[in-house]
Amino acid sequence: MTGLGIGLIILLCAIIILFFLVMFIASAYNRLVSLRNRYKNAYAQIDVQLKRRYDLIPNLVETAKGYIKHERETLENVTKARNIAYTAAQAAAANPGDANAMKSLSSAETGLAGTLGRLLMVTEQYPDLKANQNMMQLTEELTSTENKISFARQAYNDSVMTYNTQREVFPANLIANTFNFTPAESFVIDKPEEKEAPKVQF
Amino acid sequence: MDFFERQEKARRNTKLLVVYFVTGVAMLILTIYLVAAVVFNLTGSRARHRHYNYDDNSELQPNQIPFWNLKLFCGVAIGTLAVVGIGSIFKTMELAQGGSAVSSMMGGRLINPNTTDLDERKLLNVVEEMALASGMPVPQVYVMDGEDGINAFAAGHTTSDATVTVTRGCMKLLTRDELQGVIAHEFSHILNGDMRLNLRLLGIIFGILCLAIIGRVLLYARGGNSRDRNALPFFGAALLVIGYVGVFFGHLIQAAVSRQREFLADASAVQFTRNPLGITGALKKIGGLGESGSRIAHAHAQEISHMFFGNGLGEPLFGLLATHPPLTDRIRAIDPNFDGIFPPLRYAAGQEIPQRAARTATPPRFPAVPPIVPAAVALGSVMPNLGTPNTAHLRYAVELRNSFPPALQSAARDAMGASALIYGLLLSSDPAMRAKQLGLLAQNTSAAVRQETERLLPEIDPVATNAKLPLVDLALPGLRLLSPTQYQQFNRATKVLIEADGQIDLFEYVLQKIVLRHLDTQFNGARKAVIQYYSLAPLAADCSVLLSSLAHAGSNDPGQCEAAFRQGAQNLSAMARLPLSYLSSDECNLPQINSALTRLNQAAPQIKKNLLNACAQVVAADGVIQEMEAELLRAIADTLDCPMPPFLQPAQASAAAPALD
Numbered sequence: 001m002t003g004l005g006i007g008l009i010i011l012l013c014a015i016i017i018l019f020f021l022v023m024f025i026a027s028a029y030n031r032l033v034s035l036r037n038r039y040k041n042a043y044a045q046i047d048v049q050l051k052r053r054y055d056l057i058p059n060l061v062e063t064a065k066g067y068i069k070h071e072r073e074t075l076e077n078v079t080k081a082r083n084i085a086y087t088a089a090q091a092a093a094a095n096p097g098d099a100n101a102m103k104s105l106s107s108a109e110t111g112l113a114g115t116l117g118r119l120l121m122v123t124e125q126y127p128d129l130k131a132n133q134n135m136m137q138l139t140e141e142l143t144s145t146e147n148k149i150s151f152a153r154q155a156y157n158d159s160v161m162t163y164n165t166q167r168e169v170f171p172a173n174l175i176a177n178t179f180n181f182t183p184a185e186s187f188v189i190d191k192p193e194e195k196e197a198p199k200v201q202f
Numbered sequence: 203m204d205f206f207e208r209q210e211k212a213r214r215n216t217k218l219l220v221v222y223f224v225t226g227v228a229m230l231i232l233t234i235y236l237v238a239a240v241v242f243n244l245t246g247s248r249a250r251h252r253h254y255n256y257d258d259n260s261e262l263q264p265n266q267i268p269f270w271n272l273k274l275f276c277g278v279a280i281g282t283l284a285v286v287g288i289g290s291i292f293k294t295m296e297l298a299q300g301g302s303a304v305s306s307m308m309g310g311r312l313i314n315p316n317t318t319d320l321d322e323r324k325l326l327n328v329v330e331e332m333a334l335a336s337g338m339p340v341p342q343v344y345v346m347d348g349e350d351g352i353n354a355f356a357a358g359h360t361t362s363d364a365t366v367t368v369t370r371g372c373m374k375l376l377t378r379d380e381l382q383g384v385i386a387h388e389f390s391h392i393l394n395g396d397m398r399l400n401l402r403l404l405g406i407i408f409g410i411l412c413l414a415i416i417g418r419v420l421l422y423a424r425g426g427n428s429r430d431r432n433a434l435p436f437f438g439a440a441l442l443v444i445g446y447v448g449v450f451f452g453h454l455i456q457a458a459v460s461r462q463r464e465f466l467a468d469a470s471a472v473q474f475t476r477n478p479l480g481i482t483g484a485l486k487k488i489g490g491l492g493e494s495g496s497r498i499a500h501a502h503a504q505e506i507s508h509m510f511f512g513n514g515l516g517e518p519l520f521g522l523l524a525t526h527p528p529l530t531d532r533i534r535a536i537d538p539n540f541d542g543i544f545p546p547l548r549y550a551a552g553q554e555i556p557q558r559a560a561r562t563a564t565p566p567r568f569p570a571v572p573p574i575v576p577a578a579v580a581l582g583s584v585m586p587n588l589g590t591p592n593t594a595h596l597r598y599a600v601e602l603r604n605s606f607p608p609a610l611q612s613a614a615r616d617a618m619g620a621s622a623l624i625y626g627l628l629l630s631s632d633p634a635m636r637a638k639q640l641g642l643l644a645q646n647t648s649a650a651v652r653q654e655t656e657r658l659l660p661e662i663d664p665v666a667t668n669a670k671l672p673l674v675d676l677a678l679p680g681l682r683l684l685s686p687t688q689y690q691q692f693n694r695a696t697k698v699l700i701e702a703d704g705q706i707d708l709f710e711y712v713l714q715k716i717v718l719r720h721l722d723t724q725f726n727g728a729r730k731a732v733i734q735y736y737s738l739a740p741l742a743a744d745c746s747v748l749l750s751s752l753a754h755a756g757s758n759d760p761g762q763c764e765a766a767f768r769q770g771a772q773n774l775s776a777m778a779r780l781p782l783s784y785l786s787s788d789e790c791n792l793p794q795i796n797s798a799l800t801r802l803n804q805a806a807p808q809i810k811k812n813l814l815n816a817c818a819q820v821v822a823a824d825g826v827i828q829e830m831e832a833e834l835l836r837a838i839a840d841t842l843d844c845p846m847p848p849f850l851q852p853a854q855a856s857a858a859a860p861a862l863d
Contacts, residue, residue, distance in 0.1 A: 005273050011434075012281045015416055019285065023292050030296060034306060041312050045616065045683055048316045144657060147650035151618040151688075158685035 028175045035163040036097075039184055042156040043096035046187065049149045050089050053142065057082045057116075060138045064119065067129035071122050078119050081112040097160065097184030110190045116142075150189075157186040206807040206844075215399055215459065222455055223406050227286055230413070230448055235278045237440040239271065285416060290409030297401050300723055301358030301365030302342060304401075304509075308355075309500050310344030310367045315615040315679040321373050327603075328381050329366055330676060332389050332474070334599035335591040337671075337836060338845040339678045339720045341366050341392075345373055346500070352376065352488045353496045355509040356388040357397055360843055363723035364392050369498070371491075372511075375547065376484055383471050383480030384511055390470030391509075393845065396463050400509045403459065407452040407505070414445025453523060460508035460525040468532055476593035478536050488512045489529045489544030591847040598850055602672055607661045610673070613654075613680075620680025621647075621692050622654040624717055626662035627670060628699040628710055629655075639702045646695040667709075667829050668848065671836055674713055681717065682724050689725045693718060700792075708755045709830065711792060712837040715799065719841060734804040738778035738812070741805060744798035745774055745813060746782045748838070751790040752820045756831055762824065770820035777812060799841050810842050 061075050068075060085108040092101040120139070123129050130136075164183055167176040175181075297303050302312075313322050326343055333340040341356075341364040349369035358364035366388050376384065391397060420438025471481045488495035496512030507514045513526040526532070533540045591599075603611075613619030625643055629636050644652040665673060684692060696714045735741055753767040764784050771782040802813060817838060821831040832849045839846040 005277070008274070008277050012277060012284075015281070015419075016284055016288075018419070019288060019412070019416070023288070027292070027296065034299075034303070037306055037312075041314075042683070042685065044314050045316070048314060048318075048616070144654065147654060148616060148618045150650060152616070152683075155617060155683065155685035155688055158687050162686070 025175060028172045029179060032163075032166060032172065032176055032179075032181050035159070035166055036181065036184075039156060039159040039163050040096050042152070042159045043093070043187075045152040046149060046156055047089065047093045047096075049145055049152055050085075053145045053149065054082060054086050054089070056138060056142055056145065060119075060135075060142065063132065063134050063138060064123060064129060067126045067132070068122065074115070074119050074122050077115045078112075081108070081115045084108045085112045097182075099183070099185040102185035102187055106188050106190075113189055153187050153189070157188075160184045160186045206811040210807045211395075219399065219402060219406070219455070219459070226410075226448065226451060227282065230286070230410070230444060231279050231282045233444050234282055234441065235275050237444070238274060238278050238437060241436045241440065282413065285412050286409040288409075289412030290405040293408035294401070294405035297404060298359075300363030301356070301397070302344075302363070302724075304357035304506065305342075305344040305365045305367045307502055308344075308346060308367060308498075308506065309348060310346050310365075313343045313345055315683070316612075324378060325368065325373050325381065328378065328385050331596060331599045331603060332382070332385050332591075333675060334603060334672045335474070335595040335847060336389060336393065336845050337591070337675075337840065337847045338364075338389075338392070339675045339716075339840075342679060342682065343368075345370060346498075349498055349500070351495055351497045352484065352491065352512065353498055353514055354384050354388055354511040355506065356391045357400065357506075357509065358392070359398055359401065360723070361392060361845060362720040362843075364397065375487060375491075379477060379480040380484040380487065381480075382475055383477065383482075384484050386471035386474040387467045387481060387511055390467045390474065391463070394463070394466065394470070396467070397509075399459065399463075400506070403456050403508065404505060407449060407456065410445060410448040410452050412445075414442050414449060417441030417443070417445050456508045457523050457525045461527050464526050464532070465535060468536060472536055474591050474593075475596060482533050482537050482540070485512070485529055485533050486544055487547050490547035492546075495529075594850055595847040598848055599672075602669060602848075603676070606665075606669070606673065606676075609658065609661050610665075611676075613658055614673070614677040615680050617680055617683040617688065618651065618654055619658070620677040621684065621688075621695075622651060622658050623662065623673065623677050624681070624692075624696065624714075625651070625655045625699060626658050627665075627673070627713060628696060629659070630703045631663075632703075635703050639699050642698050642702055643695060646698055647691055667833050670709075670713065671716075671833055671840070672848070674717060678717070678720055681721055684721075684725075686725055689721065708751055708795070709834050709837065711795070712834065712841060715796070716837060716840050732804065733806050735801070735809065736806050738774065738805075738809055739780055741802060741809070742775075742778050742780045742782055744801050745778070745816070746771075746785055747790050747794050747798040748802065748813075749774075749782065749816060749820050750785040751787075751795055752817055752834070752838075753784075753823075754787045754790065755834060756821055756824070756828075766820050766823035769823040770816040770818075773819075774812060774816045799838075803842050810844055814839055814842070814844060 057078065061079055064075060085105070088101070088105040088108040092098070092105040095101050123135070166172055167181055167183060305312075313326060315326065317323055317326065322345070325345070329343050330340050338361050341358070341361075344365055344367040346367060346369045350371045351369055352372045352375055354366065354368040354372050356364060356366050366385065368384070372381070372384060417438045417440070421435050421442060422438075468481060472478050475481075496510065496514060498510065498514040503514045508525045510525070512529070513524065515525070529544075530540065530542050610623065613623055629639050640652055640656065643655060681692070696718070700711060700714055738745070749767055749770050750763075752770075753763040756766055757763050767784045771784075775782045802810070805813070814835075817835055818827075821827050821835055827835070827849075836846045836848070
């Protein structure tokens, strides 16, 4: 009977260990899933604001067209950059966090930010355009949307970082690799004017 | 039955459930022990026969092994308890993240508060209106894209982490009235405290299911010990059977609890909306879709079958196992004249079902009522409404929401706008102080946030006192989108803003407390709503702090303050058998109020009822409840997890009467 008792105890221990193992795998897996959903949801926030901005830009260009006489290509560049960014955003929205989609969106957005900056610089030379009620409203709306994009981008990048960290730490990384949790890419927009070092002239 | 009784009853049901469960597990242990004794004795004795030379000098003759063996019993008991316990705890922990964990487990997609999709917008609006009408924070709304049936469920521990999930079919096929009926049904589950019961049930059934899973593992296992070789598969098979029998009885309990709650929720839905056509229309459409009208295809559907609006599984073999009463019975309970014929309904993707032309039962709309607050509210109207919004509240909520400027409405839906909105509400009206606060805001957050706050300020300033609490409730879905780092920043910034003006504004403070408390579940894990206090005596000091600070908020004259305090404290101190001492305004500082509210929130529902009654008496001591006091009362009730519908003018409330048929 003692042999039986020991056997039973070993069996129970094995069961409990197995149980904990299964539970651990399940909870690590679930945590990864919920973190992935979180960053996808955070991307949806950016997407909404991006869309709003893409809708504003054609109006802005249309309004500016009536006033700007010389720098036609600036306007065309804005429209072009907007269309590129629009396609990139659609690809990214279909698969948020995907490295290629996010990289092309990042570069498209950087390009758009650059051309938009140039356009706003050009409008400085046209006081009539600056005083236009419609233009004032549009620029105001555009600034507000850009602020929101940067705020939402921060939230997205935070959740991407949490997800990537969880994906890489041991022992969760074993599960992440087994179940094919790919790393997510953060969303960075380079603002050209912030990067350029101030030129000092003596 | 009032709100507190319903909450109390839900708790009693939970306790009863635990009793059932303990009995069930005891039975399981006994059965498993008997099986183990039989199986191991048989195989053991056979082994002994075979190894005849094996000398263990056993005192037992092979054919005389007694059925009582303490060691074996302990082993079985510990093993079973460990498996069931660990299983339940694991599932409960997994669900401890609150409603959103359940919703995403079911494949729900969180609807973006900023959505432009028409159907999603309609759904969100209906939920927002219902939440404002019942004085609750707006829950997160999920949609199950893969499900074409009509179904919905609510999940979460408390009102702060509640979620509402609907199927795509529910969102696309139902008219606004029917959708309102379904959402009201789900809200009544939230307000009746059914969600906690549901989560507990989920954990328990999973624990029993673990036994069956282990049985299946053992069935194919090979024991290392030669003696146990034959025993294990037998034992495993037995465990499998016992586990599934246990799960069967678990489902029986689940179904019984669920059927009883469904009728109640249907009735409450009619009570909230005063529109029986809404919910019966939705039920008829489920019937009209045919057999699979409310079927949920998701793999986890079985687990949460008792939480659905309609029967989520196929028709069960036995009525006892049905989680929902038959559709016809449910419709007849509301509309006794129902002929039992469901008009057929076909699902056409992307095609809006035409709205019924005649909406005879819909009460006539008010010509846009501006949110003018009642100058004074009768004391009698305060308590009975708690947790029970009605049409008047609902209509008021619709108009209130429509009266917010579009800029505020859209701001409340994204993270940055929503936080700017809260900052705006916390700013002082004094220009110099305001400038200082804005400076502090920029320091603690960023220039962009300050800019956004300044942009919203002209819209926030004219918001009436009675609209501030609803505005905060509306902003919660947006605030949930903050990242953890941003939330830390937000947390710090609100504290700084409150402390900046150097004086305590109780209302401001309570608003901030509501926001942080409801968001806490999102960022720091769900609070366990554990009741710590069943008697008033240990809470006497906290009651004194709360009532005194309420009295100070009502009047500047010390004599009047004390009189108001006495008015409210009278009954409470009689109940606590302790005198409540009146505190001067210096003695009620923010940290004290904070800890008082936190402790009071851990009191049993009946204590909260008495406390809120006392609070109402304090603010009504001068004969009337001013709008400021009324909102303060609602805000305090909110921090105590007791959603209080907005106060209505007697004219508004009685105008609902003709609609009562």
